[in-house]
Amino acid sequence: MWRRKNTLPHFFAMPRVKLFDEKEVLTKAMNLFWKQGYSATSIQDLVNYLGINRASLYDTFGDKEKLFKKSFELYRKQSIDKICQFFESHPNVKEGFSELFKEAILDKDRKGCFAVNNTTELIPNDESCLKILSGNKLDFENLFYEYLKKGQMAGQLKECKDLQALASFLFIIYNGILVVSKIQTNKKELTNSIDLALSLLA
Amino acid sequence: MWRRKNTLPHFFAMPRVKLFDEKEVLTKAMNLFWKQGYSATSIQDLVNYLGINRASLYDTFGDKEKLFKKSFELYRKQSIDKICQFFESHPNVKEGFSELFKEAILDKDRKGCFAVNNTTELIPNDESCLKILSGNKLDFENLFYEYLKKGQMAGQLKECKDLQALASFLFIIYNGILVVSKIQTNKKELTNSIDLALSLLA
DNA sequence: TCGTAAACGGAACAATCGTTCTGTTATTAT
DNA sequence: ATAATAACAGAACGATTGTTCCGTTTACGA
Missing domain, CATH: 1.10.357.10 (Tetracycline Repressor, domain 2)
Structure with a gap:
């Protein structure tokens, strides 16, 4: 079985890079979900607040629930890190x-x-x-x-x-x-x- | 200016009575809002759970926010009454x-x-x-x-x-x-x- | 330079949102 | 019985929901 790699001349190509910082946008999403809650925050709210396109949102984070889970994951990490540092100091x-x-x-x-x-x-x-x-x-x-x-x-x-x-x-x-x-x-x-x-x- | 009262013979008439107990339905609404929260509870959810018609819901309780406020008012009264009795006993x-x-x-x-x-x-x-x-x-x-x-x-x-x-x-x-x-x-x-x-x- | 592929902007989707409207039914004072 | 009227059942409203698709743009390895 031949591999596609060999059959196509220019198989590997790099697309354009993201125009936004993923973690920065995720932090924004976290803050909006944090303030408004899950149900009360619509995708349109997010699109407006994050300043990125709907398609980019879905391409990068999946769907609303996935974005929410990632937002909360980030929050958890941050708060635990903060507590650890706080106790140490x-x-x-x-x-x-x-x-x-x-x-x-x-x-x-x-x-x-x-x-x-x-x-x-x-x-x-x-x-x-x-x-x-x-x-x-x-x-x-x-x-x-x-x-x-x-x-x-x-x-x-x-x-x-x-x-x-x-x-x-x-x-x-x-x-x-x-x-x-x-x-x-x-x-x-x-x-x-x-x-x-x-x-x-x- | 003549009043309508005088022009029509049978002006006062009583309509049919409600087929449901208002407080009973309000208690149900309270329980659904309590479990699901305000945003996550749709009117359709309420119609299904309360067992009354959409029109009856709006005729009786106003809109979603009013129904919610009344539900919470009922909850507050009940919980305060309960606490009072609890302390007394x-x-x-x-x-x-x-x-x-x-x-x-x-x-x-x-x-x-x-x-x-x-x-x-x-x-x-x-x-x-x-x-x-x-x-x-x-x-x-x-x-x-x-x-x-x-x-x-x-x-x-x-x-x-x-x-x-x-x-x-x-x-x-x-x-x-x-x-x-x-x-x-x-x-x-x-x-x-x-x-x-x-x-x-x- | 060229081709690839992901990011982009924005339209479009079906489904659901809260709310209103239109008849019909049922009740009660007259 | 009759007329009046609110409760009823359910269709219908425009707006918004979450999601997808399409066509274009752009960056980068070849």
Whole structure:
């Protein structure tokens, strides 16, 4: 069997390159889905906001659902990277969580958290998203757990706590903050609640 | 100017009565919006699920947004009534919150909380919903506060706490539980977190 | 320079969106 | 019985949905 490679003289040819940066466009898509949610964001919205052609959108990202999944994938990577760096640059556990939560309440444009928004919008109507969000929960709780453990070994936690339970608790608090911050932008009240929650650590 | 009333003999006439119970249908609409969210629920979905005609839907409830608002209004009334009764039938504060939260984690069909779902879906894209949800937050925090106060006066809280901060904290916890319950139905882990949070009360 | 193939712009697709309209049916005071 | 009128069933509306297709443009290896 002969291969096509041999039969055609100019088989390999390079087409024109993309006129847009794929990751840059994906970041834009992420931000629009984040703000509007999956269902409320139309392809036309995306075409307008991303500034690329419909055909380019479909050629590059597949369909709407695929683009959404890729957007959320990017968000997950970014937020996990951010948390890791955040913990590394905050050696004290209690201070670290305090700063993390207090940063979360500065939600000027009320977008909340893309993961939390997806949880409430897409569960229980999208099975595949449940898997992703379950994984996301585990990732966060594990990060929280390791951070707590490091703090415990450094003697930052007074008593011997159930770190697993503490990690779950902190994840719940984090989710709660990310919901309530969309309603309430009064920093003072939320700060008090955070201090109250973190009094369980020391 | 003569009035039409005088020119026609039988001006007042009663039409046929509704073949469906308005509140019953509204409850159904509430449940569908609750499960699917506002954007993901089409009029056709509603017509199928409610079992009434399109025209009847529009005649009775106005348009989609009005039906949604009425659905959520019904939900708010029901949940506030439920909380009031719940607190009245649970004289001990800590036990009351414990039971309330532990009831929330039994979310078999993963619908979550209609109010939380609406918060993440509709803010910041619907200004009128922000007002409603702000009011809802205040209502809940006030209910929590009064309940805490009653418990404090009954000597159920050891120290003299900042009850306002405690109420806000419990509202955040409640929201967090109502999000995470959609992902995690493992009761044990969530129960531990609830116990941890409520250790701040006694 | 030339041919290839992907990116591009934009029209076009069927399906569905929320909403309105048109008759018909059914009820009740007269 | 009759007239009036709202509820009913269902077709129809234009607009928008997500997606595909077509023809052109453009970059790059040969």
